[in-house]
Amino acid sequence: MTGAALGKDLTGLEYLSPDQIRLILDTAEPFKEVSERPIKKVPALRGKTIVNLFFEASTRTRISFEFAEKRLSADTVNVAAQGSSVSKGETLVDTAKNLEAMRIDMVVIRHGSSGAAQFLGQRIRSNVINAGDGKHEHPTQGLLDLLTLRDRFGRIAGLKVAIVGDVLHSRVARSNIWGLTKLGAEVAVCGPASLMPRNVHELGVTIIPRIEDAIQWADALNILRLQLERMQGGFIPSLREYNRVFGVTTERLARAPKELVILHPGPMNRGVEIDSDVADGPHSVILPQVTNGVAVRMAVLYLLAGGSPDWAGAAGKGEDH
C-alpha cells in the first residue's frame, strides 16, 4: 500500500518537503503517549508484515524499529546478514525479491552501502524505510533529532544547531542537515577539515572550524559518534588528540554564552567526542532522543502504510481503522 502523504518509501529527508517532515513530527506526537501506557499497543498496523533487514550490526535502531512495529501490532521478522542467504553471496535484489515473494508489506533496511535503500525501493513493491545506508542518510534518526529539538525549544525555525565531528562519514549528519535546513534552522558543521565532505557548504550549512567557536554560536550541539576506525584511515592522528581539540567537554561548555542542548545519536565514545559529564549532564537530551525514536518510527510506519494523518490521534488512542 502506498502512503500518499509520504510516497512509497522513506529513503532520506533530502527527498521530503518541509510539510511532509512536519507531518511526520506531528503524527509522532500522539504515538509518544502509546509508549507511556501499561498496555503499549494500538492496532494501526494489524495484519501488516514487516521485515527488518539489517546488513549492518545495529542495536538501538533495530530495537527501536521493532518496538515501533510491535506497538502498532504489525507482524515483524528480523533478518540479519549473518546466518542468512546474504552471507552465502546472494545479491541484495535477490534477497529482496525472495522476501517479497512471501508477501510482505514493508522492509526496514540498514545497509553499509549508500543508496541501498533507494535501490531496494525501486525494485520491490513493498514500502521501504531506510534505517541507515552507508554514508548517505539515516532519516528516522534525523526525524527523532528534530522532534527532540522541537520538544525542547518549541520550534525548529531559527534554531542554531552545530553538527560536530565526522561529518564526512556520517549519514546522521546528512539527514540532520536536510531536516534542519528544510524546517528553517541555521546549521553549522564543526570538526577537522579532514572529516568534512567536499562542497558541504553548498548544502546550506556554515563551516565552523573550531569547537570553541561552535559552542559560542550554537543553541544546540549534535555530537556525532567518531568511528574508531577513522584513526587507521589516517583522517585523525589519535583519539586523544581528537578529544583535546574537538571533544565536547564541561570546561568548553562552561564558556558558552547560554546553556546548550546536547544531542548524540549514539552509541557514544565517552571521553572521545563527548565527556561523560556532558553526556550525563542536565542539558543532555540523549535519552529523550531514544524515547522519541520509537514515536517517530511509529509515525513513519503508520503514514507509509497509508494511515491518514488526521486519524493518527485516534490511532494513538487505540481506535481501529
Next chain:
Amino acid sequence: MSGILIRGGRVIDPARKADERADVYLLDGKVEGVGRNLGTPPGAMVVDATGQVVAPGLIDVHVHLREPGQEDLETVATGAMAAAAGGFSAVCAMPNTDPVCDNQGVVGFVKAQAQRAGKARVYPIGAISLGQKGQQLAEFGELVGAGAVAVSDDGKPVASSHLMRTALEYARTFGIPVADHCEDPTLAGGAMHEGLVSTRLGLKGIPAAAEEIMVARDLLLAELTGGHIHLCHMSTRGSVDLIRRAKERGVRVTAEACPHHFSLTHEACEGYDTNAKMNPPLREPEDRAAIRQALKDGTIDVIATDHAPHHYDAKEREFDDAPNGIIGLETALGLAVTELVGTGLLTLPELVARMSTTPAKIFGLPGGTLAPGSPADVTVFDPAVEWTVRPQEFFSRSRNTPFAGRRLTGRATVTIVRGQIVFQRPD
C-alpha cells in the same frame, strides 16, 4: 576482385585537407581513387552515399574486448562487430584480459580471433608489466613483434615512477606509445567524482587531483626520457591545463577523451545509477567544458571510448559494489556528432580528425586517410539522422550504458574494412 564505388558522398579526409563532394573507388583492399563522377567501373558494387559523410575508417584506440577470459561479457568477435556497427574500422584492445596480454601468445591469439571474425581490425595493446602487476617490464620487443601497437597497464595505474620511466625509455626502441591510466592509487578507491554530488549521495569520492598528480608525473617522465606518453581518458580541467603546457614545451604527449566525459557530468550518478559509474569518474560541468575545448584546440588529440562491457547483473547492485565502466562503441559517433558538432564546437572535418586521422597517426596504424593507395577502410555515416539509443539492439554482448533512450544525431551506415563491407545498416 571487384571493387566498391562509394558514390556522391561528402568525402572528408583531413590528412589531405579534403572536404568535397566526390566518389571513392576501392579496389583490391586499397583506395584506388577519389574524384568527381568516377563512373561505375565494370563489376563494381555501388554504395550510394548521397547526403552522407565518407570518411577514413574511424579508429578507437581504447577498448576492452574481454577475450580471453571473460567471454560472457564480450568477445573479440562481438566487440569487433559492435565496433563496425558504430563506424569503427579498427580498435585497439587493452591488455587487461585473463590471462593478461603481456606475452606474444596472447597478442597472437587476439589477432587471430579478430581475423577469424573478419569485422573491424583489432590491434592488441600489450601490458607494460608482467601480469599488470607494476613490477617487471613485459617483453615489449616480443609484444610488438607479435602485433602489439602500444603498451599499457590500463586499469592498473603504474604506481612506480621508476617503472614508468623505464617503460617510456624502453618503448622508444620500438617507436610505440606508452598509454597510462592516470590515477594516484593512494587517492583512489572512490566510487565517483569527489564533489557536491558525492557529498549528497554519501559516496566516497575520487578527487580530480588523483588524476592530475599522475598526469603531471607522466608528463615530467616523458620530458625526462623523450618517450611518447599517451594519456588515457582525460577527465579534468586540471589535466587539460597540464597537457596544454607540456605540449607548449614540446613534450611528446598525446591524450584521449571519452564520449561520456564530454557528454555527462557527475550529476548522472544521481539516484545511484550504476551505469554512470566509471573510472575516471564523470566530473563537473567545468571539467566537461574544458575537455570539449581541448578537443577543439587539439590539446586532447583523439576521442576513444574506453568500451568496457559488464554483465547486467554486475551493474544491478549497490553503487559501491558495481564495476566501473560502460560500453561505448555503438554510441560514440552519435554522441560526438550530437555533443560536439551539433553544438557548433567542432566541424565535421575536425571530428573525423579526432576519430580517424589522428588516432592512426599517433598509434602508427594503417588507415586514417583516403589517399589513393591507402587501406580501403572507410566509414560512411549520416551526420543528420536522428535515432534513439536502444541497448537491446546493440551488437555488443553487454548493455551497460547510461545513454539508453537518449536521442542522438549521426550514425554510421556502412563500415568497410580491407575493401569489404563489414557492416551495412538496414534501411
